[in-house]
Structures are given as structure tokens and as C-alpha cells.
Amino acid sequence: MSDDDDWNRDFDPRSDARERALNVLFEADVRGDDVAAVVARIKVPFDDLTTGLVDGVATNRARIDELIQAHSHAWTLERMAATDRNVLRIATFELIGRPEVPTAVVLSEAVGLAKRYGGDDSGRFVNGVMGAIARATRGGAAD
DSSP states (O other): HHHHHHSOOOOOOOHHHHHHHHHHHHHHHHHOOOHHHHHHHSOOOHHHHHHHHHHHHHHHHHHHHHHHHSSSSTOGGSSSSSHHHHHHHHHHHHHHHHHHHHHHHHHHHHHHHHHSSSOTTHHHHHHHHHHHHHHHHHHSSSS
């Protein structure tokens, strides 16, 4: 995706919230900080969805990481790129903690974030792992 594509995309507050949540979780992960400490440093208040995603990942992190580890076939969490790891955490939380969000939306948003912020293979990697987690948690890869 080029910078021009980024400027031309339609604004979606839900996608924007996922992006902000990724930034917070990424910073906490890379710095080794507590998520609450990162949030406290940010002076601009978050919308409810961003707060819900960040808090949901932080609160359910052990279960989320277990699901990711169980479905990432020979990739440890430590071996994953920090961006991919945190995109997977957000999407996994959405699958287990936000049942009102269709599975297809969760997967599409996760793959989009991975392609936008991750490496060349991030989209495929996130898609594969999230497809497996979706099947395990919701009984199907897409709604």
C-alpha cells in the first residue's frame, strides 16, 4: 500500500481505533512497559473502542497468547515481529471478546493492519494464524 492509498482510504472510526490500539500495544511490547503506563503517557484521550481493545488485550493477554501460540505452527511469540504479534493479539481478542463483530471483519481488519505496518509476508502470516484461531474459537473462518 502506498502513501497515496493511505490518504485516499475512506475514514472508518473502527479501523482507526484498531490502528490506535496497535500503536499502544506495539509501544508497550517493544519497550517492555505495562500497557497502562503507555496509555498514561498519551495526552489525547482514546475513543471507547480503542480503550476497549487495549484493555481487552491487556486483561486477556495470557489466554490470547496461548491461542496464538497454539495456532502459529512452530512460530513462538518471541520469534514473531512485534507488529504481527500485536495485530494477532487485537484480532484474537476481537474473536473471543467481541462476538458482535463478524469473523470476516476481524480477519479483514487484521490482515489490512498487517499489510500496512508489517513486513512483506505479514498479511499472509496473520491471515493463516487468524483463520486457524477463528475456526477454533468461532467454528468457522468467516461469517
